[in-house]
Amino acid sequence: MERIDLAKTSLRELNQFLHHEIRNKKIKHVEVVNPDGAHSIAAGVDAPVKIEVRGHTGYYCAGMNKQAEIIVHGNAGPGVAENMMSGLVHVKGFASVSAGASGHGGTLVIDGDASLRCGISMKGIDIVVGGDVGNFSAFMAQAGTLVVCGDAGDHLGDSLYEAVIYVRGKVKSFGADAREEPMTKADEKKLGELLERAGLKYKPKEFKRIASAKSLYNWNADANQEY
Amino acid sequence: MCGIIGLLVKRPDLRSQLGDWMVPILIGMTERGPDSAGLAAFTDRAKGESLKYSLYADDADFDWKRLETSFKKHLGSKIKLDVQDNHALLSTHLEPEEVRTWLHEHFPGVRVLSVGKIMEVYKDIGTPAEIADKYAFQELEGSHVVAHTRMATESAVTPDRAHPFTAGRDFCLVHNGTVSNPYSIRRMLEPRGIHFDTDNDTEAVCRFLEWRMREGDSLEKALQHGFSELDGFYTLLMGTKDKLALVRDAFACKPAVVAETDDYVAIASEFHALAHLPNVNKARIFEPQPEQIYVWNA
Numbered sequence: 001m002e003r004i005d006l007a008k009t010s011l012r013e014l015n016q017f018l019h020h021e022i023r024n025k026k027i028k029h030v031e032v033v034n035p036d037g038a039h040s041i042a043a044g045v046d047a048p049v050k051i052e053v054r055g056h057t058g059y060y061c062a063g064m065n066k067q068a069e070i071i072v073h074g075n076a077g078p079g080v081a082e083n084m085m086s087g088l089v090h091v092k093g094f095a096s097v098s099a100g101a102s103g104h105g106g107t108l109v110i111d112g113d114a115s116l117r118c119g120i121s122m123k124g125i126d127i128v129v130g131g132d133v134g135n136f137s138a139f140m141a142q143a144g145t146l147v148v149c150g151d152a153g154d155h156l157g158d159s160l161y162e163a164v165i166y167v168r169g170k171v172k173s174f175g176a177d178a179r180e181e182p183m184t185k186a187d188e189k190k191l192g193e194l195l196e197r198a199g200l201k202y203k204p205k206e207f208k209r210i211a212s213a214k215s216l217y218n219w220n221a222d223a224n225q226e227y
Numbered sequence: 228m229c230g231i232i233g234l235l236v237k238r239p240d241l242r243s244q245l246g247d248w249m250v251p252i253l254i255g256m257t258e259r260g261p262d263s264a265g266l267a268a269f270t271d272r273a274k275g276e277s278l279k280y281s282l283y284a285d286d287a288d289f290d291w292k293r294l295e296t297s298f299k300k301h302l303g304s305k306i307k308l309d310v311q312d313n314h315a316l317l318s319t320h321l322e323p324e325e326v327r328t329w330l331h332e333h334f335p336g337v338r339v340l341s342v343g344k345i346m347e348v349y350k351d352i353g354t355p356a357e358i359a360d361k362y363a364f365q366e367l368e369g370s371h372v373v374a375h376t377r378m379a380t381e382s383a384v385t386p387d388r389a390h391p392f393t394a395g396r397d398f399c400l401v402h403n404g405t406v407s408n409p410y411s412i413r414r415m416l417e418p419r420g421i422h423f424d425t426d427n428d429t430e431a432v433c434r435f436l437e438w439r440m441r442e443g444d445s446l447e448k449a450l451q452h453g454f455s456e457l458d459g460f461y462t463l464l465m466g467t468k469d470k471l472a473l474v475r476d477a478f479a480c481k482p483a484v485v486a487e488t489d490d491y492v493a494i495a496s497e498f499h500a501l502a503h504l505p506n507v508n509k510a511r512i513f514e515p516q517p518e519q520i521y522v523w524n525a
Contacts, residue, residue: 037499056498056512075512077498078482096514097479115514116479134479135517 002027007034011041018045037077042070045087062089065106081108084125097134100127103144109198116153119146122163128198138165139175147194149202160212166191168207179213229390229403230256230376231464231483232266233494235471235523236369241490246367248504252493253355253364253374255500259403260376263389264358265350267399267466269525270369273318273344277307278396280317280326281340281348283386287313294334302329311362314340314349323396338387338424343397345369345468350389370525373466375401381409382427392430394437397468402429403481403496406459432457436465450474450520462515464494472522479517486510492523 002022004014014032022030032053035041039058042051046066053061056074066085075093084103091099094112101117103125110118110127116134119127124143132150139155141163151169158175165178166187174180188204195202234249236242245268253264273279284291291310298306298317302325307318319326323342330337341348349362355376359365375390382388391399406412409431413423421434435456439449446467453463454477462481465472473494475483484498488510495501498512515521 036502037497039499056502058497058499075498093512094514096482116517135477 001029001031003031003033005033006036006038006041011038015040015043018042018047018049018051022049023047035074039077042068045070056093065089075112076110080110081106081125084108094131095129099129100125103127105144107194107197113150119144119163122146126194126197128194128200130198130200132169135172136175138163141165145190145194147191147198147207149200157210157212159216160210162212165210166204166207167210168202171210174210177213177216178210181209181211183207183209228259228378229481230259230496230500231401231403231462231494232256232374232376232496232500233372233464233466233471233473233492234374235371235492235525236490237492238490239370242370243368245369245372246363246365248491248493249367249372249374250359250365251503252495252500253359253376255503256376256496257355259496260378261354262379262384263350263352263377263386264355264375265348265377265389265391266364266367266372266374267341267346267348267391267393268367268369268372269345269397269466269468270347270367271345276320277318278320278323278342278344279347280319280323280342281346282315282317282330283338283340283350284313284315284334285336285338285386289313289336291315294337297333298329301333311349313351314362316347340387341391341393341399342395343393343468346393346397346399346466348391348393348399350375350391351386352384352389370469371466371471373399373401373464373471381405381429382425385425388425388427390429391466392427392433394434395441398433398437398440398465400429400433400436400463400465402432402464403462403483404460404476406432406457406461408456408458412456428459432461432463446470446472447520447522454518462496469525470522471525472520473515474520475515475517477517479515483515484512485515485521486512 035055037058041061043063045068051070058077060079062070069088072091076091076095078096081089082101084106086106090109095110095114097115099114100108108127111130113131118133118137120139122141122144126145128147135153138157142161146165148167152171154173155175157178191204309316390401393399406428409428412431462475
Protein backbone atom coordinates (compact mmCIF):
# COMPACT_ATOMS: atom_id res chain seq x y z
CA MET A 1 0.00 0.00 0.00
CA GLU A 2 1.18 3.51 -0.83
CA ARG A 3 0.66 6.31 1.68
CA ILE A 4 0.57 9.94 0.55
CA ASP A 5 0.68 12.75 3.08
CA LEU A 6 -0.99 15.89 1.76
CA ALA A 7 0.82 17.91 4.43
CA LYS A 8 4.03 17.09 2.51
CA THR A 9 2.85 16.36 -1.03
CA SER A 10 0.99 18.79 -3.26
CA LEU A 11 -2.50 17.98 -4.47
CA ARG A 12 -1.29 18.08 -8.07
CA GLU A 13 1.40 15.49 -7.30
CA LEU A 14 -1.18 13.28 -5.59
CA ASN A 15 -3.59 13.43 -8.53
CA GLN A 16 -0.83 12.89 -11.10
CA PHE A 17 0.25 9.86 -9.10
CA LEU A 18 -3.33 8.57 -9.09
CA HIS A 19 -3.74 9.22 -12.82
CA HIS A 20 -0.46 7.71 -14.06
CA GLU A 21 1.81 5.89 -11.63
CA ILE A 22 -0.76 3.61 -10.03
CA ARG A 23 -1.54 2.23 -13.49
CA ASN A 24 2.09 1.88 -14.54
CA LYS A 25 3.10 0.28 -11.23
CA LYS A 26 -0.18 -1.64 -10.81
CA ILE A 27 -0.74 -0.23 -7.31
CA LYS A 28 -3.96 -1.51 -5.74
CA HIS A 29 -4.27 0.42 -2.46
CA VAL A 30 -3.47 4.05 -1.65
CA GLU A 31 -3.96 5.90 1.61
CA VAL A 32 -4.17 9.70 1.66
CA VAL A 33 -3.51 11.32 5.04
CA ASN A 34 -3.92 14.93 6.18
CA PRO A 35 -6.41 15.87 3.45
CA ASP A 36 -7.51 18.84 5.63
CA GLY A 37 -10.39 19.79 3.34
CA ALA A 38 -8.32 20.16 0.14
CA HIS A 39 -10.30 20.38 -3.12
CA SER A 40 -10.39 17.83 -5.97
CA ILE A 41 -8.77 14.97 -4.04
CA ALA A 42 -8.70 11.84 -6.23
CA ALA A 43 -10.64 13.52 -9.03
CA GLY A 44 -10.43 11.90 -12.43
CA VAL A 45 -9.10 8.50 -11.34
CA ASP A 46 -9.50 5.75 -13.94
CA ALA A 47 -8.08 2.53 -12.48
CA PRO A 48 -9.25 -0.38 -10.28
CA VAL A 49 -7.61 0.93 -7.10
CA LYS A 50 -8.78 1.39 -3.52
CA ILE A 51 -8.13 4.92 -2.21
CA GLU A 52 -8.72 5.67 1.45
CA VAL A 53 -8.79 9.33 2.48
CA ARG A 54 -8.22 9.76 6.22
CA GLY A 55 -10.03 13.00 7.05
CA HIS A 56 -12.34 15.63 5.55
CA THR A 57 -12.28 16.62 1.89
CA GLY A 58 -13.16 19.87 0.09
CA TYR A 59 -14.93 20.45 -3.23
CA TYR A 60 -15.23 17.75 -5.94
CA CYS A 61 -13.55 14.83 -4.19
CA ALA A 62 -13.64 11.71 -6.43
CA GLY A 63 -15.19 13.70 -9.27
CA MET A 64 -15.44 11.85 -12.61
CA ASN A 65 -14.37 8.63 -10.89
CA LYS A 66 -14.01 5.56 -13.09
CA GLN A 67 -13.42 2.08 -11.63
CA ALA A 68 -11.83 3.17 -8.34
CA GLU A 69 -13.17 2.50 -4.85
CA ILE A 70 -12.69 5.74 -2.93
CA ILE A 71 -13.43 5.87 0.80
CA VAL A 72 -13.55 9.16 2.66
CA HIS A 73 -13.11 8.58 6.41
CA GLY A 74 -14.59 11.98 7.19
CA ASN A 75 -16.95 14.56 5.67
CA ALA A 76 -17.00 15.51 2.01
CA GLY A 77 -17.36 19.03 0.62
CA PRO A 78 -19.57 20.15 -2.28
CA GLY A 79 -19.89 17.98 -5.38
CA VAL A 80 -18.42 14.72 -4.07
CA ALA A 81 -18.35 12.09 -6.86
CA GLU A 82 -19.85 14.57 -9.30
CA ASN A 83 -20.07 13.11 -12.77
CA MET A 84 -18.90 9.68 -11.56
CA MET A 85 -18.82 7.07 -14.34
CA SER A 86 -18.26 3.82 -12.42
CA GLY A 87 -16.73 2.42 -9.22
CA LEU A 88 -17.66 3.18 -5.62
CA VAL A 89 -17.35 6.28 -3.50
CA HIS A 90 -18.12 5.88 0.20
CA VAL A 91 -18.31 8.91 2.52
CA LYS A 92 -18.27 7.88 6.17
CA GLY A 93 -19.37 11.30 7.47
CA PHE A 94 -21.76 13.81 5.90
CA ALA A 95 -21.68 15.21 2.38
CA SER A 96 -22.17 18.84 1.40
CA VAL A 97 -24.34 20.09 -1.47
CA SER A 98 -24.64 18.45 -4.91
CA ALA A 99 -23.32 15.02 -3.91
CA GLY A 100 -23.22 12.72 -6.94
CA ALA A 101 -24.36 15.55 -9.24
CA SER A 102 -24.69 14.47 -12.85
CA GLY A 103 -23.28 11.00 -12.08
CA HIS A 104 -23.44 8.54 -14.97
CA GLY A 105 -22.72 5.31 -13.12
CA GLY A 106 -21.17 3.60 -10.12
CA THR A 107 -22.35 3.80 -6.52
CA LEU A 108 -22.09 6.66 -4.04
CA VAL A 109 -22.71 5.77 -0.40
CA ILE A 110 -22.99 8.49 2.25
CA ASP A 111 -23.30 7.21 5.81
CA GLY A 112 -24.42 10.55 7.25
CA ASP A 113 -26.66 13.27 5.82
CA ALA A 114 -26.36 14.75 2.35
CA SER A 115 -27.08 18.44 1.92
CA LEU A 116 -29.18 20.19 -0.73
CA ARG A 117 -29.36 19.07 -4.36
CA CYS A 118 -28.07 15.55 -3.73
CA GLY A 119 -28.16 13.67 -7.04
CA ILE A 120 -29.07 16.73 -9.09
CA SER A 121 -29.26 15.81 -12.78
CA MET A 122 -28.05 12.26 -12.08
CA LYS A 123 -27.73 10.15 -15.22
CA GLY A 124 -27.40 6.56 -14.03
CA ILE A 125 -25.51 6.65 -10.73
CA ASP A 126 -26.90 4.86 -7.65
CA ILE A 127 -26.76 6.97 -4.50
CA VAL A 128 -27.48 5.57 -1.03
CA VAL A 129 -27.72 8.09 1.81
CA GLY A 130 -27.79 6.71 5.36
CA GLY A 131 -29.23 9.92 6.79
CA ASP A 132 -31.36 12.77 5.44
CA VAL A 133 -31.14 14.66 2.14
CA GLY A 134 -31.64 18.42 1.74
CA ASN A 135 -34.00 20.41 -0.48
CA PHE A 136 -34.12 19.92 -4.27
CA SER A 137 -32.56 16.46 -4.15
CA ALA A 138 -32.72 14.50 -7.41
CA PHE A 139 -33.73 17.66 -9.26
CA MET A 140 -34.06 16.77 -12.98
CA ALA A 141 -32.64 13.31 -12.26
CA GLN A 142 -32.57 11.41 -15.55
CA ALA A 143 -31.56 7.87 -14.64
CA GLY A 144 -30.29 5.87 -11.68
CA THR A 145 -31.49 5.46 -8.11
CA LEU A 146 -31.46 7.66 -5.04
CA VAL A 147 -32.02 5.85 -1.74
CA VAL A 148 -32.70 7.98 1.34
CA CYS A 149 -32.76 6.12 4.65
CA GLY A 150 -33.73 9.23 6.62
CA ASP A 151 -35.98 12.13 5.63
CA ALA A 152 -36.03 14.21 2.47
CA GLY A 153 -36.34 18.02 2.35
CA ASP A 154 -38.52 20.22 0.15
CA HIS A 155 -39.11 19.73 -3.60
CA LEU A 156 -37.83 16.15 -3.76
CA GLY A 157 -37.45 14.93 -7.34
CA ASP A 158 -38.54 18.13 -9.04
CA SER A 159 -38.86 17.58 -12.82
CA LEU A 160 -37.77 13.95 -12.55
CA TYR A 161 -37.16 11.88 -15.68
CA GLU A 162 -36.53 8.13 -15.37
CA ALA A 163 -34.57 8.09 -12.10
CA VAL A 164 -36.31 6.44 -9.13
CA ILE A 165 -36.15 7.58 -5.51
CA TYR A 166 -36.75 5.41 -2.44
CA VAL A 167 -37.32 7.17 0.88
CA ARG A 168 -37.62 5.49 4.26
CA GLY A 169 -38.52 8.55 6.33
CA LYS A 170 -40.69 11.60 5.71
CA VAL A 171 -40.72 13.72 2.58
CA LYS A 172 -41.20 17.39 3.40
CA SER A 173 -42.58 18.11 -0.08
CA PHE A 174 -42.48 16.72 -3.60
CA GLY A 175 -41.18 18.75 -6.51
CA ALA A 176 -43.17 19.31 -9.71
CA ASP A 177 -44.18 16.04 -11.36
CA ALA A 178 -42.75 13.77 -8.62
CA ARG A 179 -45.23 11.38 -7.01
CA GLU A 180 -45.37 8.37 -4.74
CA GLU A 181 -46.02 5.07 -6.47
CA PRO A 182 -46.58 1.53 -5.17
CA MET A 183 -43.47 -0.56 -4.55
CA THR A 184 -43.17 -3.55 -6.89
CA LYS A 185 -41.20 -6.77 -6.44
CA ALA A 186 -38.60 -5.39 -8.87
CA ASP A 187 -38.24 -2.28 -6.69
CA GLU A 188 -37.71 -4.41 -3.58
CA LYS A 189 -35.08 -6.49 -5.34
CA LYS A 190 -33.16 -3.48 -6.64
CA LEU A 191 -33.40 -1.65 -3.29
CA GLY A 192 -32.33 -4.77 -1.36
CA GLU A 193 -29.20 -5.04 -3.49
CA LEU A 194 -28.34 -1.37 -3.02
CA LEU A 195 -28.85 -1.50 0.77
CA GLU A 196 -26.65 -4.56 0.96
CA ARG A 197 -23.97 -2.87 -1.14
CA ALA A 198 -24.07 0.07 1.27
CA GLY A 199 -23.93 -2.23 4.31
CA LEU A 200 -27.26 -0.96 5.67
CA LYS A 201 -29.66 -3.25 7.51
CA TYR A 202 -32.98 -1.61 6.54
CA LYS A 203 -35.66 -3.66 4.82
CA PRO A 204 -36.93 -2.61 1.38
CA LYS A 205 -40.52 -2.79 2.69
CA GLU A 206 -39.78 0.20 4.96
CA PHE A 207 -39.33 2.46 1.90
CA LYS A 208 -41.69 4.23 -0.46
CA ARG A 209 -41.09 4.68 -4.16
CA ILE A 210 -41.08 8.12 -5.75
CA ALA A 211 -40.98 8.51 -9.51
CA SER A 212 -42.00 10.86 -12.27
CA ALA A 213 -45.67 11.25 -13.16
CA LYS A 214 -44.32 12.11 -16.63
CA SER A 215 -46.82 14.90 -17.07
CA LEU A 216 -44.01 17.27 -18.04
CA TYR A 217 -42.68 14.99 -20.78
CA ASN A 218 -44.80 16.66 -23.41
CA TRP A 219 -45.65 20.30 -23.76
CA ASN A 220 -49.17 21.06 -22.69
CA ALA A 221 -50.33 24.37 -24.10
CA ASP A 222 -53.37 24.35 -21.79
CA ALA A 223 -51.38 24.01 -18.57
CA ASN A 224 -50.91 27.78 -18.37
CA GLN A 225 -47.54 27.29 -16.66
CA GLU A 226 -49.31 25.90 -13.59
CA TYR A 227 -47.06 23.07 -12.60
CA MET B 228 -17.03 34.05 -4.17
CA CYS B 229 -15.84 35.67 -0.91
CA GLY B 230 -14.81 33.97 2.29
CA ILE B 231 -16.47 34.43 5.64
CA ILE B 232 -14.76 33.82 8.94
CA GLY B 233 -16.14 33.81 12.45
CA LEU B 234 -14.55 32.87 15.73
CA LEU B 235 -16.03 32.99 19.21
CA VAL B 236 -13.80 32.04 22.12
CA LYS B 237 -15.96 30.47 24.81
CA ARG B 238 -13.50 30.46 27.71
CA PRO B 239 -12.47 33.92 28.99
CA ASP B 240 -8.94 32.66 29.75
CA LEU B 241 -8.47 31.85 26.05
CA ARG B 242 -9.47 35.29 24.71
CA SER B 243 -5.81 36.18 24.23
CA GLN B 244 -5.80 33.52 21.48
CA LEU B 245 -8.39 35.28 19.30
CA GLY B 246 -5.93 36.81 16.82
CA ASP B 247 -3.61 33.81 16.77
CA TRP B 248 -6.44 31.42 15.94
CA MET B 249 -8.22 33.73 13.51
CA VAL B 250 -5.37 34.85 11.23
CA PRO B 251 -4.67 31.38 9.69
CA ILE B 252 -8.42 31.01 9.00
CA LEU B 253 -8.47 34.42 7.30
CA ILE B 254 -5.40 33.60 5.21
CA GLY B 255 -6.92 30.18 4.41
CA MET B 256 -9.79 32.04 2.72
CA THR B 257 -7.48 33.97 0.36
CA GLU B 258 -8.49 32.01 -2.75
CA ARG B 259 -12.13 32.90 -2.16
CA GLY B 260 -11.36 36.57 -1.59
CA PRO B 261 -8.00 37.94 -2.71
CA ASP B 262 -8.89 41.59 -3.35
CA SER B 263 -9.84 42.94 0.10
CA ALA B 264 -10.21 41.77 3.67
CA GLY B 265 -11.42 43.07 6.97
CA LEU B 266 -12.71 42.22 10.39
CA ALA B 267 -14.74 43.42 13.33
CA ALA B 268 -13.27 42.38 16.66
CA PHE B 269 -15.11 42.49 19.96
CA THR B 270 -12.34 43.44 22.35
CA ASP B 271 -12.08 45.63 25.48
CA ARG B 272 -15.05 47.64 26.61
CA ALA B 273 -14.57 51.42 26.20
CA LYS B 274 -14.14 53.14 29.56
CA GLY B 275 -17.07 54.88 31.27
CA GLU B 276 -19.36 56.72 28.87
CA SER B 277 -16.83 56.56 26.01
CA LEU B 278 -17.51 55.07 22.60
CA LYS B 279 -14.98 53.55 20.22
CA TYR B 280 -14.90 54.92 16.66
CA SER B 281 -12.94 53.02 14.02
CA LEU B 282 -11.69 55.58 11.50
CA TYR B 283 -10.15 55.13 8.08
CA ALA B 284 -8.17 57.80 6.22
CA ASP B 285 -8.13 57.63 2.42
CA ASP B 286 -4.67 59.22 2.44
CA ALA B 287 -2.01 56.75 3.57
CA ASP B 288 0.11 59.61 4.94
CA PHE B 289 -2.74 61.23 6.81
CA ASP B 290 -1.66 63.39 9.77
CA TRP B 291 -3.58 61.87 12.68
CA LYS B 292 -1.85 64.23 15.16
CA ARG B 293 -3.52 67.14 13.41
CA LEU B 294 -6.91 65.48 13.74
CA GLU B 295 -6.32 64.90 17.45
CA THR B 296 -5.33 68.55 18.08
CA SER B 297 -8.14 69.88 15.96
CA PHE B 298 -10.71 67.65 17.70
CA LYS B 299 -9.68 69.02 21.11
CA LYS B 300 -9.74 72.60 19.83
CA HIS B 301 -13.13 72.46 18.13
CA LEU B 302 -15.07 70.08 20.31
CA GLY B 303 -13.34 70.86 23.61
CA SER B 304 -13.09 67.19 24.37
CA LYS B 305 -10.03 65.06 25.03
CA ILE B 306 -9.77 61.99 22.87
CA LYS B 307 -7.69 58.88 22.86
CA LEU B 308 -6.39 57.97 19.42
CA ASP B 309 -4.64 54.66 18.65
CA VAL B 310 -3.21 54.85 15.17
CA GLN B 311 -2.54 51.76 13.10
CA ASP B 312 -1.38 52.76 9.62
CA ASN B 313 -4.33 54.49 7.93
CA HIS B 314 -6.78 53.29 10.56
CA ALA B 315 -7.24 54.87 13.97
CA LEU B 316 -9.33 53.94 16.95
CA LEU B 317 -10.78 57.05 18.52
CA SER B 318 -12.32 56.98 21.99
CA THR B 319 -14.59 59.82 23.08
CA HIS B 320 -17.78 60.29 25.03
CA LEU B 321 -19.23 62.44 22.21
CA GLU B 322 -22.22 61.07 20.33
CA PRO B 323 -21.90 59.66 16.79
CA GLU B 324 -23.96 62.39 15.16
CA GLU B 325 -21.63 65.11 16.49
CA VAL B 326 -18.45 63.21 15.63
CA ARG B 327 -19.61 62.38 12.12
CA THR B 328 -20.73 65.93 11.35
CA TRP B 329 -17.46 67.36 12.63
CA LEU B 330 -15.36 64.87 10.68
CA HIS B 331 -17.36 65.50 7.52
CA GLU B 332 -16.73 69.26 7.79
CA HIS B 333 -13.07 69.22 8.81
CA PHE B 334 -11.64 65.93 7.57
CA PRO B 335 -13.77 64.74 4.64
CA GLY B 336 -11.14 62.11 3.74
CA VAL B 337 -11.69 60.30 7.05
CA ARG B 338 -14.48 57.72 7.22
CA VAL B 339 -16.18 56.27 10.28
CA LEU B 340 -16.11 52.49 9.82
CA SER B 341 -17.81 51.60 13.08
CA VAL B 342 -19.14 52.91 16.38
CA GLY B 343 -19.54 50.87 19.52
CA LYS B 344 -18.65 50.16 23.10
CA ILE B 345 -16.72 46.99 22.29
CA MET B 346 -16.37 46.55 18.53
CA GLU B 347 -13.52 47.81 16.37
CA VAL B 348 -13.25 47.44 12.59
CA TYR B 349 -10.28 47.21 10.24
CA LYS B 350 -10.70 46.73 6.50
CA ASP B 351 -8.67 47.48 3.43
CA ILE B 352 -7.80 46.37 -0.07
CA GLY B 353 -5.00 43.84 -0.62
CA THR B 354 -4.53 40.17 0.16
CA PRO B 355 -5.72 38.88 3.54
CA ALA B 356 -2.09 38.22 4.58
CA GLU B 357 -1.04 41.80 3.74
CA ILE B 358 -3.98 43.26 5.64
CA ALA B 359 -3.50 40.97 8.66
CA ASP B 360 0.11 42.06 8.79
CA LYS B 361 -0.57 45.77 8.25
CA TYR B 362 -3.09 45.96 11.10
CA ALA B 363 -1.48 43.38 13.42
CA PHE B 364 -4.52 41.09 13.47
CA GLN B 365 -2.46 38.41 15.21
CA GLU B 366 -2.33 40.55 18.35
CA LEU B 367 -6.10 40.90 18.70
CA GLU B 368 -7.61 39.69 21.94
CA GLY B 369 -11.31 39.46 22.70
CA SER B 370 -14.43 37.33 22.82
CA HIS B 371 -15.35 37.11 19.14
CA VAL B 372 -14.45 38.27 15.68
CA VAL B 373 -16.25 38.47 12.33
CA ALA B 374 -13.98 38.61 9.28
CA HIS B 375 -14.21 38.48 5.50
CA THR B 376 -12.10 38.02 2.40
CA ARG B 377 -13.61 39.66 -0.68
CA MET B 378 -13.81 38.83 -4.37
CA ALA B 379 -15.84 41.80 -5.53
CA THR B 380 -18.93 41.31 -7.68
CA GLU B 381 -21.47 44.01 -6.94
CA SER B 382 -19.36 47.13 -6.38
CA ALA B 383 -15.82 48.43 -6.84
CA VAL B 384 -12.75 47.26 -4.96
CA THR B 385 -12.21 50.04 -2.41
CA PRO B 386 -11.54 49.93 1.34
CA ASP B 387 -14.99 51.25 2.23
CA ARG B 388 -16.69 48.58 0.13
CA ALA B 389 -14.73 45.81 1.85
CA HIS B 390 -16.55 43.93 4.59
CA PRO B 391 -17.53 44.01 7.43
CA PHE B 392 -20.25 46.59 7.13
CA THR B 393 -21.58 48.15 10.29
CA ALA B 394 -24.70 50.06 11.33
CA GLY B 395 -25.78 51.51 14.64
CA ARG B 396 -23.56 50.46 17.52
CA ASP B 397 -21.67 47.22 17.99
CA PHE B 398 -23.32 45.55 15.01
CA CYS B 399 -21.47 44.22 11.99
CA LEU B 400 -22.19 41.91 9.09
CA VAL B 401 -20.20 40.07 6.43
CA HIS B 402 -21.75 38.45 3.39
CA ASN B 403 -20.88 35.82 0.82
CA GLY B 404 -23.23 36.06 -2.14
CA THR B 405 -25.19 38.72 -3.97
CA VAL B 406 -28.43 40.43 -3.09
CA SER B 407 -30.47 41.46 -6.11
CA ASN B 408 -32.78 43.99 -4.47
CA PRO B 409 -30.42 46.34 -2.59
CA TYR B 410 -31.95 49.38 -4.26
CA SER B 411 -35.49 48.55 -3.20
CA ILE B 412 -34.20 48.14 0.35
CA ARG B 413 -32.44 51.52 0.09
CA ARG B 414 -35.58 53.15 -1.25
CA MET B 415 -37.46 51.77 1.75
CA LEU B 416 -34.84 52.92 4.29
CA GLU B 417 -33.64 56.29 2.97
CA PRO B 418 -36.96 58.12 3.54
CA ARG B 419 -36.64 56.99 7.19
CA GLY B 420 -33.45 59.02 7.50
CA ILE B 421 -31.07 56.08 7.10
CA HIS B 422 -27.88 57.16 5.38
CA PHE B 423 -25.80 54.89 3.13
CA ASP B 424 -22.02 55.23 2.78
CA THR B 425 -21.59 53.11 -0.39
CA ASP B 426 -23.47 51.51 -3.29
CA ASN B 427 -22.69 48.03 -1.98
CA ASP B 428 -25.45 45.39 -1.74
CA THR B 429 -24.21 44.10 1.62
CA GLU B 430 -24.49 47.54 3.16
CA ALA B 431 -28.22 47.45 2.36
CA VAL B 432 -28.57 44.11 4.18
CA CYS B 433 -26.62 45.40 7.17
CA ARG B 434 -28.66 48.62 7.45
CA PHE B 435 -31.94 46.74 6.96
CA LEU B 436 -31.25 44.35 9.85
CA GLU B 437 -29.99 47.11 12.16
CA TRP B 438 -33.11 49.15 11.35
CA ARG B 439 -35.33 46.18 12.22
CA MET B 440 -33.54 45.79 15.56
CA ARG B 441 -33.96 49.52 16.31
CA GLU B 442 -37.65 49.04 15.58
CA GLY B 443 -37.76 46.48 18.37
CA ASP B 444 -36.93 43.17 16.68
CA SER B 445 -34.54 40.77 18.32
CA LEU B 446 -31.67 39.73 16.03
CA GLU B 447 -33.55 36.49 15.34
CA LYS B 448 -36.78 38.32 14.48
CA ALA B 449 -34.88 40.77 12.25
CA LEU B 450 -33.40 37.82 10.37
CA GLN B 451 -36.87 36.32 9.91
CA HIS B 452 -37.89 39.61 8.29
CA GLY B 453 -34.69 39.37 6.23
CA PHE B 454 -35.76 36.00 4.80
CA SER B 455 -38.84 37.59 3.29
CA GLU B 456 -37.29 40.94 2.25
CA LEU B 457 -33.87 39.93 0.91
CA ASP B 458 -33.84 38.58 -2.62
CA GLY B 459 -30.67 36.80 -3.62
CA PHE B 460 -27.99 34.44 -2.43
CA TYR B 461 -26.37 34.88 0.90
CA THR B 462 -24.52 33.36 3.75
CA LEU B 463 -24.47 36.08 6.42
CA LEU B 464 -22.36 36.22 9.52
CA MET B 465 -23.12 38.89 12.10
CA GLY B 466 -21.60 40.10 15.32
CA THR B 467 -23.24 42.02 18.14
CA LYS B 468 -21.69 42.97 21.48
CA ASP B 469 -22.49 39.55 22.90
CA LYS B 470 -23.52 37.34 19.97
CA LEU B 471 -22.27 35.69 16.82
CA ALA B 472 -25.03 34.79 14.34
CA LEU B 473 -25.02 32.83 11.09
CA VAL B 474 -27.69 32.25 8.40
CA ARG B 475 -27.87 30.92 4.85
CA ASP B 476 -30.58 31.64 2.28
CA ALA B 477 -33.14 29.04 1.20
CA PHE B 478 -30.92 27.68 -1.60
CA ALA B 479 -27.76 27.47 0.52
CA CYS B 480 -25.52 27.97 -2.52
CA LYS B 481 -22.94 29.86 -0.52
CA PRO B 482 -20.99 27.54 1.72
CA ALA B 483 -20.25 27.60 5.43
CA VAL B 484 -18.81 25.08 7.84
CA VAL B 485 -18.96 25.29 11.63
CA ALA B 486 -16.54 23.57 14.01
CA GLU B 487 -17.53 23.76 17.66
CA THR B 488 -15.61 22.58 20.73
CA ASP B 489 -15.86 23.43 24.44
CA ASP B 490 -13.31 26.19 23.80
CA TYR B 491 -14.52 27.86 20.61
CA VAL B 492 -16.98 28.14 17.74
CA ALA B 493 -15.17 28.61 14.45
CA ILE B 494 -16.86 29.33 11.11
CA ALA B 495 -15.37 29.48 7.62
CA SER B 496 -16.64 29.10 4.08
CA GLU B 497 -14.62 25.91 3.66
CA PHE B 498 -13.28 23.36 6.10
CA HIS B 499 -9.66 23.59 5.00
CA ALA B 500 -9.36 27.01 6.63
CA LEU B 501 -10.32 25.45 9.99
CA ALA B 502 -8.20 22.33 9.65
CA HIS B 503 -5.35 23.66 11.74
CA LEU B 504 -7.33 24.81 14.78
CA PRO B 505 -6.45 23.08 18.06
CA ASN B 506 -8.56 19.96 18.67
CA VAL B 507 -10.54 20.43 15.47
CA ASN B 508 -10.50 16.65 15.05
CA LYS B 509 -12.65 16.44 18.18
CA ALA B 510 -14.95 19.31 17.15
CA ARG B 511 -18.61 18.93 16.24
CA ILE B 512 -18.52 19.82 12.55
CA PHE B 513 -21.63 20.73 10.59
CA GLU B 514 -22.98 22.82 7.76
CA PRO B 515 -25.73 25.31 8.63
CA GLN B 516 -29.15 24.41 7.24
CA PRO B 517 -30.92 26.85 4.89
CA GLU B 518 -33.02 29.54 6.58
CA GLN B 519 -32.09 28.32 10.03
CA ILE B 520 -30.73 30.91 12.46
CA TYR B 521 -27.64 29.95 14.43
CA VAL B 522 -26.69 32.17 17.37
CA TRP B 523 -23.85 31.74 19.84
CA ASN B 524 -23.47 33.88 22.95
CA ALA B 525 -20.13 35.41 23.80
